Amino acid sequence: MDLITRRQFAQLAGTGVVALSLGGVLAGCAGGSGGSGSDGSKGSDDAAGGARPSQVIVSMTPGSEPAAGFDPLVSWGCGEHVHEPLIQSTLIVTDADLNFKNDLATSYECSEDGMTWTFGIRDDVRFTDGQPLTAHDVAFTINGIVNAEASECDLSMVREAVAVDDATVEIHMSKPFNALLYTLAVVGIVPEHAYGEGYGANPVGSGRYLLEQWDKGQQAILVANPDYYGEAPKMERVVVVFMEEDASLAAAQSGQVDVAYTAATYAANQPAGYDLLNCASVDSRGISLPCVPAGGTKSDEGGEYAVGNDVTCDLAVRQAINYGIDRERMIENVLNGYGTVAYSVGDGMPWSSPDMRCETDTEKAKRLLDDAGWVLGADGVREKAGVRASLSLYYAAGDSVRQAIAAEFADQMEGLGIEVNVKGASWDDLYPHQFTDPVVWGWGTNAPVETYNLLYSQGSGNYACYENAAVDDYLDEALSKPNVGDSFDLWKKAQWDGATGAAPQGDAPWVWFANVDHLYFVRESLKVAEQKPHPHGHGWSLVNNVDQWSWA
Template sequence: MGTMTRRQFAKMAGAGAAALSVGGLLAGCASGGESAPAADKGDGAQTTPTTPNQVIVSMTPGSEPAAGFDPFVSWGCGEHVHEPLIQSTLITTDTDLNFVNDLATSYEASDDGMTWTFTIRNDVKFTDGQPLTARDVAFTLNGIRTGEASECDLSMVKEAVALDDTTVEIHMEKPFNALLYTLAVIGIVPEHAYDENYGDKPIGSGRYKLEQWDKGQQAILVANPDYYGDAPQMERVVVVFMEEDASLAAAQSGQVDVAYTAATFAANQPAGYDLLNCASVDSRGISLPCVPAGGTKVEQGDMAYEVGNDVTCDRAVRQAINYGVDRQKMIDNVMNGYGTVAFSVGDGMPWSSPDMQCTTDVDKAKKLLDDAGWTPGADGVREKDGVRASLNLYYSAGDSVRQAIAAEFANQMKDLGIEVSIKGASWDDLYPHQFTDPIVWGWGTNAPVETYNLFYSKGTGNYASYENPTVDAYLDEALAQPLVEDSFDFWKKAQWDGQAGIAPQGDAPWVWFANVDHLYFAKENLKVAKQKPHPHGHGWSLVNNVDQWSWA
């Protein structure tokens, strides 16, 4: 979930950006594999026949896995975490985010947190008929750990070792109990059948098999008849990849059963569809570089980036921004109310701290700037020591909500005397500014590791170049607890311990605005199973439990 991940995601998103003909995509998507003609509704619109065992879902172009359905790269455990469906996982999480066994029958950590032992089922077979053993588990974890292309961070793992067919040990480089959250989305691949072409023709042991993948267009999954768990109620899942406007058009013409949409399109609800609103921990916020301009940072061995910002390096500016922004107004104006106020990257989670919350107080924000020596100039923009309180704010040009967030933020900052120029850019053009300028980011998973990535001094998502030894120590202590539930207080202290932390009254390296509701147009007679909170990414997390969906 770090820098490389998002860069790879940018390339992935750009590869399928063109809007595609829905009719062309759905060829061959009828139940049983035969191409079925669309039904005429009598008003010129076409609709795909609804069958009791198939669902057609639209997702963003960025949801298509660029390297295919390969956990060694990004499938399931990459940028947008989700259950891998095609492969089994050691454990998973339920709708309340409790850990539940999948392949595992039991697991435990050593007292020092340096060894995890998993016992797995002995009745699982891959779709080629070969048994799944602990050796496949070890092969998968070691392959991800050493793979240069992997978007999944297993750097905390030293080695996975199969002790016998049903027992695997994971030896750690350091205690890291959040590993459990990662293991819940890592699909296990077969050692005997893994090669460079695996992503195109994956062999797994999960609920579904990949039947067809038309790159840049659609993927079709079918139920695995040899699955060891409950047989999927939804036997066939067709996923079409398209832009926001094409997704809306597909719903309006009845050609998809579930169509993702955004708050900016939510009012255009098609007849025959409900608006499915899924709560999320998909947070929108802005990074605020904490160091002065002039530095450099080397990423991935040889990629050098400029670092620092002479305005946001002042803690008073960062605090003022946090207190001066009206989050609810932003949600009302930008998202049409489809979101909740956010103060952190994990609001509402067991590890989130109430100390991250702050009430909008423009007078307090102005006083913070006044006391820090930022005085209004003739045009109302503040200055200090010859530095003008002027910022460039970047956002992904293809995201209508982020664009609107950027514009609303710029408008609100005028009241504080901070000038904000918004700049839409492709991800490739945006990344050179990741350590120098504020950027509208999207983050959020059902795991505290996001907090680690963003705020640990060596975190892979530390775009603010934030360093605080006290915060680092709390984060290390959180991860060292043998029981995950014992770690939550340390996560909270990293946010604010009464004197130090990342909270708005502290170092404030980010400002958070909203948790974005994940919105979908879903056909009225489709029963979508209860969802767990959606992480960042408007895609595969929706179908985590598609095997439990049904038609009324």
């Protein structure tokens, strides 16, 4: 299956969308700030004097706008920046504690060998064109993703979906993969009878909201689905405007949005009449440390690339970096304190291991380097067998947080005798270095699949070129468990089983720093419902439960 890759998605998001004037962006919203007046009150009167429905205006990053529209078979709701699709229903959902709950499904079970999932489908759901939703639509959607030439959703572990009857669908696997449930919680079901070219711009779904209007590059407007089978949304209209950070701040300062995303560098500029909402995240920042010597090659979807690094291939260097970094200092200097220390890509999740924790110990880091034969030179840079402990560290140009992380990392490594040359680059220029040099990456979802992608020898995110047969075995065994909860201990063992694993005291293929807090300016009179931990990507995950938001 051909996918829109993480690389391609990052390139699309990196192009951005030029922020238009605020007047132009909100031109489709009669009554200015819509659901709330400038004083934050609920609703405002339109030109005819009638009461407007409950409405909220939310700013999001330009990269949050779905390039292919609101099409789950391409990227809407799934892929790297996961979120509930809102316009379409899903088989299951996750609650604030990430427990699975039925949505379209009335029941589900997995065969003992992990190769067949069976879902019962409720019979009271209709698409917005009046046609019933059946198991045939579910099978159509899943098979459409599996066979799509351009899908960001990874269902490569699925062989096919079969509608047994109108109320039962079976998903036949090519290999056991219980993390499928996390993916299905964000895959919106589309109608077989109404899917085709142009669907992304005019989606037909059965979810909580309808797409009322989409002005590309500017805004998307969702309205409550009057025929929704579940609890009616409290927030009847959701206006999403796409803008850069500085424009988002300006929109809040002028009272033109009700929720404005922001970053740590802007957090002190809290507008009058707004609270600062701080959402915990699993949006992790870390650096890959290539584990093999230079000289090899590796192929991925973009072609064949050089592999290996003669400095980070030394285990002592990778472990020293993990022990030598002061993560608290990193968070304070780079994020102004708006973040939490991270030791893995999934800290705090049920599958994360406490053995990933690595307290700062610069003396231990120096001893590791000394004992491994890395001798401090007159210029303050260590050397071993003619190899200088000098690294190039790449980050995506234009990302101020990653740039600051790279600079802080270089400053801290200097104290260990490791020279770090920071290099900002476009994604096109960065990817040729993905397997040879350390790179500042952003990862994180509410699912263990990213641990798999980063640590599995054939994982799609294995930029560290890490291979450990025991880790692969643990990950395979974890995914084969019919009950997801039974897999968590195996995920932890892949990180550290007491003798081997990816932990800092083990193979240390990555060094992790922080989970970045997701910050929003929110109008004081707006009640935002309890949030799940936010995944990577500062966008639609905030409005997963916008139907439960309300005005005071």
